[in-house]
Amino acid sequence: MKHGITACEWCLTECNNEDLQCTKCGGPIAVLEPWVLQCGWCSSSNRRDLTTNCKSCGGELPHIPGTPRLPEPPVAPRFLAPGYENRVRYRKNPSFIVGAIFIFFIIPGMCLWPILIFPLIGVFILLWSLKKSKHKLNALKSGVPTRGVILDVFIDMDQHINHRNPVRIDYEFDTPDGTITDYVNVWDETNLRRPAGEHLWVVFNPKNPKENNIWPPLS
Structure with a gap:
C-alpha cells in the first residue's frame, strides 16, 4: 500500500492511495508527497518513509498513519531523547x-x-x-507497555495556542483492571490521517493507569 498523495506517472492523474494502477490510463502510480512526520521528542520534521529515528535527536519516530504499529517499547528504564x-x-x-x-x-x-x-x-x-x-x-521511562487503539482523531476547537488548535487523539488501552480511555493533544496535523481503529503502544503506571502516554510520543 502506498502512502501520501499519489498520481499516475504517465498522465499525472491523481489516484487513490490504494490504487495499484491509474484508473484513467492504466499507468504506474508514483508517490508525489512523501510522509513527513514531526518527531514527538523534539518536533523536528523527518521523512518517515526514509528513517525510523529522528535526524536531530535520535529518538524513535511514530509509525506512519494507517500502517502497523512499531515493535514493543524497550524494556524499562527507557532512554528519553535529549532535551x-x-x-x-x-x-x-x-x-x-x-x-x-x-x-x-x-x-x-x-x-x-x-x-x-x-x-x-x-x-x-x-x-x-x-x-x-x-x-x-x-510513564515513558518506566511504564508497563500495552496495546492501545485509536478511537477518534479531530481538531480540538476548545483549545488554542497562538491561534492554532491542536489535534486531539482519543484512545483506549487494556490493563489488568479493565479498559482505560484517555486522550492526547498534538500539533502535527499529519496525525489527522490516523484512522479510528489504528493500533499503537501505550505505557502506563500499573498503580494508576491514568498516568500513561503513547510510545513513542506524538508531536
Missing part, C-alpha cells in the same frame, strides 16, 4: 507558562488583594503542571 524532559516540563507546557505569568507579571497599580491572589494562583498552577508532566515522563 525532552525540559521540553515537557517547561518549554512546551502551557500550564507552566500560565502559572509563571501569574507569579511574575503583576500589573502596576493593582490593589493589595489581587497582588497577593495572583501569585498564589500561579504557584498552584505551576505545581499542578509540574506534577502532571512528571507523571507523563514517569
